[in-house]
Amino acid sequence: MKPSKSIVVFEHEPFHFKEEHKKMKLDIALENYHGDGTPFFSLIRNGVQFNQHVGVLKVGHTTIEVLPKADRSNEKGVWKQLLIDMIKTVWGFDVKISSRADLKLKNTTVLDLYFELYVKELEQLLHRGLIKRYNKKEGNLYALKGSLQFSKHISQNLIHKERFYVKYSNYDIDHKIHHILYKALKLVELHYNQPDLGSRIGTLLLNFPEMPDIKVTESTFESINFDRKNLHYENALQIAKLLLLNYHPDVSRGKNNVLALMFDMNLLWEQFxxxxxxxxxxxxxxxIKSQQIKEFWRSKNTSSRMKPDIVIETNNTVVVLDTKWKNLNKKGKPSPEDLRQMYAYHRYFKASRTALVYPGEESKLINGNYTPIHDDESKLTCGMAFISTHKDIQQWKTNIISFVKENFLEIID
Structure with missing residues (x-):
């Protein structure tokens, strides 16, 4: 494992290439990767401009971490850990870190999180025992097995009367699911940074049977059917899918392969x-419901739907919350598009209250009233809800829970 160079930036920040980056061909690698249609950054003069996506870009032996930022804090270590904790919360990850947790976390990235999870899942699968599947094979055998492939048998065995070219089914561990997992394991071996993972990966490669290399696409995973026998493979396959489909090998030089684990911060904040x-x-x-869909326009051939982020229903009220990962300044105000959207939620969801939910440096609710058009609209409001961030993820969660209870759910003690 070669040492990895690390670059850390915040979302929406520009990153300019220095001479050392150009010597590593980092500029060319990112320009070529951007040509594949990546949505994570745009090209600027002598650099790239990142957008709302956060996470990790691994380019060759260089790791670029893009961190979220919702306040004036420039503490990259804090936001690195908060990003990892947000992802753990949203996807329910439970990573057991060694006793040297404080030391490890200083250098842990989102990529390391997924590598750790993947290694853990494979270790559990091997301990439980790999499942077998029937898979179709064909070849020259010394015994007649399955169905004889007559044309190939004649062409290949004209002078070998003792052989039979046959197609048959074999019940073993050499099947597509294990092909995928092995391919992802080899990818992890190529890109891991944490020394503690090295020995565990080596042990897995010794104990996991070597599998043929296959081409993996989205359809490869769509064709997998889960049942009672292989349901415990689902987590490992989900992580393998994330890794393999976001890996872009550098076919021209083979030195600046790109592995991207990037998340739209707007979606992550909503899900969090x-x-x-x-x-x-x-x-x-x-x-409490998420992504409730209602149709609000239809023509002969098409229709349009609305989908608020969070709908909270009680016995006699409906509250609609729409999350926005934006850092509004003191004089900031919601965009007209956001306000019109919230007005539509009032009407179509019969909401008693609506609010746009932002991260903030202090928790506060600023209520605003829609100008009434009809008598029944006199109480339509849309608040700007700012929920205080915190460097401790548990306190941040507490801030969110307390704020919603105090401002939107008076029925809860």
């Missing part, structure tokens, strides 16, 4: 707030 509320607000009169 929803999961925190869903898991922690338990009340028989409260129902």
């Amino acid at each position: 707030v929803y999961i925190v509320l869903k898991k922690n607000i338990k009340h028989k009169a409260v129902r």
